[in-house]
Amino acid sequence: MYSIITSLMKIAEGFGATFHYNAPVKRVDTADGRATGVTLENGEQLRADVVIVNADLPYAYQELLPGDPDAPRMDRLKYTSSTLMFYWGVKGxxxxxxxxxxxxxxDHVYEKSFAEIFHEQLLLTEPSSYIHAPVRTVPEFAPPDADALMVLVPTGHLDAARRQDFPELQARAKDWVFQRLARIGLHDLKERIVLEETLPPHLEPGQGRDLWPESQRHAGGVSAPAQPPQAV
Structure with missing residues (x-):
């Protein structure tokens, strides 16, 4: 799936686009209420007619646009859900x-699940989950005698006003996933995991995933950043 990214880059470069790698942005520069470019951490300034920020909304305003009048109200907004993520290397x-x-x-708690995620900022009593198994269409994604899985479990976003024990929620989510997979015949998956990385909602400050986290990081690179609820 990474070939999608490289293909898009080649197309963009064909139209004259330039990519800057390992170039963290310090701030978005503005003038008269409009974005005029960005300043990089090394002090270099890049001018632009349009600036698109692909970071979470709170991070964008509070870190990249700290002087913006909307920045202080980011903590008072309601946000979409977060996720607990598991990346597994499986032998066999x-x-x-x-x-x-x-x-x-x-099962059987569909409406209750929304209340637990969006109002209580917790893990579901019976968590839903998404499992990405890319080897099914890209065999070289893992060695011939192994598998690679990404598991995404929705949970509430970070909320300083609530007690959120994410290590406990993470352990419970993991156990539930194993139980759910056992119901379809995968009884020994837990014992066959030889490599595991986890991605909880809480990351180090500055990683752009401070309130929401169904972030930019689940397999495939497609996600919804932290954003207020959509009005219809």
């Missing part, structure tokens, strides 16, 4: 019980 035969994309919905 690749199961045929998973497709490339797999969605497992909570």
């Amino acid at each position: 035969e690749r199961t045929d019980k998973l497709l490339h994309h797999n969605v497992f919905l909570s």
Whole structure:
């Protein structure tokens, strides 16, 4: 799937676009209420007619636009859900019980699940989950005798006003995923995991994932940044 990124880059470069790598942005420069460019951490200034910020909304305003009058109200807004993420390297035969994309919905508590996520900022009593198994369409994504899985479990976003024990929620979410997979015949997956990385909602400051986190980082690179609820 990374070939999608490289292909888009080649097309953009064909139209004259220039990519700057390892160039963190210190701030978005403005004049008369409009963005005029960005200043990099090394002090270099890049002018632009249009600036698009692909970071979470709170981070963009509070870190890149600290002087903006909207920055202080970011903490008072309501945000969408966050996620607990698991990246697993699995040894042994690749199961045929998973497709490339797999969605497992909570049973019998559909409406309650929304209240737990959006009002209580917690993990669901019966968590839903999404499992990405890219080896199903890109075999070279893992060695021939192994598998690679990404698991996404929705949870509430960070909220300083509430007690949120994310290590406990993470352990509970992981156990629930194993139980759910056992119901489709994957009883030994837990024992076959040889590599695991986790991504909780809380990251170090400055990583642009401070309130929401279904962030830019789940497999495939497609996500919804921290944003207020959409009005319809």
